[in-house]
Amino acid sequence: MAQAATSDKTSDNRHRWEAPEAEPPLAAEALREWREAVERTRAIAREGDLSLSDVARKSGVPVPTLSAWYSASYNGSYPNITRRVQRWIASHDEAREALMGLPAEPGFVETPTARRLIEALIYAQTFPEFSVVTMGAGMGKTCAARHYAATRPHAYLVTMRPSTAGRHAMLQELAMALSVSEANPARLDRSIGAKLQRNGRHTLLIIDEAQNLVDDAVNQLRYFNDEFGCGIALLGNEAVYRRWGSLGGTSDKDGLAQVQSRIGLRILQRQVVPGDVEAILDAWGIEDAETRKLAHAIARRPGALRGLGKALKLASMLALGGGEALGAGHLRQAWANRGGEELR
Template identity: 45%
Template structure:
């Protein structure tokens, strides 16, 4: 039987938690107050476990309680001291609620923002898709290339994004990622290339494979992508840092490299962010104070660009909230220093 090729497991449906029908019996080691507390704790456990999709064994593991003990406590059949076990459960619940409260207080990053570089990325991807050509997009880290690619796939039909890691850099690893994105099912690795090609043929003209973090790919994997362009007439976009391009310019060992270099129809390259893009991102955060904008722009011009601004503003906002003050330059300076990424100057 064929099975889905993919790197992530399909999550099971959330477990069902049913409230116990019977409370623990009163005895020498449990009072009426203990039982009342138990009912309250049971309801809180059910709520938190249901929201997070935890099973009973997962809850027991997280609160560092033997699974059998937790099962008996939850069902109301635990024979030991109820007050002691109640306290252990309550401590876990308080920790979970505190963690949830902290997570809720962390400022949310702005969504996709149309910047000049995102428009250029969109144009390059559209070119590859319309012409069934291979393009390359090399940008410095933190310039929003991944966000732009995701937005493109979310708003255009037949565009698929596969992200390559050091663990999926081989031909087979890349094909597994593509199969997952294309919803291709094939258990035989030898047939995976053809199965993906057949899916591209069924889609017809206008399909696009976006390969993010393409600098991780081995040479044979890049050559496999050329095969998809040549045989199945699909567009391919290699997206990553400058390393992926330097492999084309510094090497000329063999016909495959000549074919690859001549195959590139278009390349988008930018080593540093544009000030207008940084300021658009800062504005999306709701920051208008000129001193803050100037400071954040300087931070964005360092390695990491928009990502540096985003992480710094999250921490600065937390510092401002903790001091019950509006966000100001001193909070941004303190956040940058606290992050200890590099000198301010």
């Protein structure tokens, strides 16, 4: 009964990581280790705002067991649970030490390419029109779209995937993004449209990974543009451009000539520009000429700016481990460790 009561008392909604009111009947050394593990668990959880479930998941100790162990009401082997908690604490401390001293990773960086995308989104939202934006992998397309949606009123970003290719599945994704609840599937599109219209005539739907949509789903987006004055931005790979970006890419028999005629802005950019890399390096505070030259070489490889960002993060850790400032050698090693080809 005591253990059940404790488990209920320390449920996620009410657990405040207070100091245990009792101690288990253990030998001196085992009791000392329990006390230390409990205190460190309490400190880590409070500092990181972790719930009981969070700590249980990270430590691999079931919630009821962790709760009873922490409150000294456990009926099993305390040393076994203490060792599992100690392993989690050690892992947490190692990860924290690795991150301490690392330079803060820049947030959103408005590169020239990102600015070009943002201008396409502004165009689609303001007029409102269709914009089609095709960019190579790793060029910051999704990051810029997220930034725009997070900083502009009435702009919504929805990412498509193969399982949302159809019209109804797409509508369900849009409904989730817009917080629209509609039990009748036949009325879902009108409920979404009504929500868009209530937000004014300058709403924007940003559809990322639009290459996953079938033609009927894209035609549904045209309906939102026509009936509710909602701007539409289709973002994706070159399949998006082939279907809707090229003026000769769609014929009347495809059933999407009406969509193509509404596209007011088309962008096709396959590679980053040097200014993109310069902006990223400036944001990281990297001034060394050789390091910047290597960064440009990495950004020209598959993965572009995404690959460069990952290499810079790893290079920062390597530099920190050696007690050195980040330099060309660290970046070269980081790129090699990620499986990249030799840089020249």
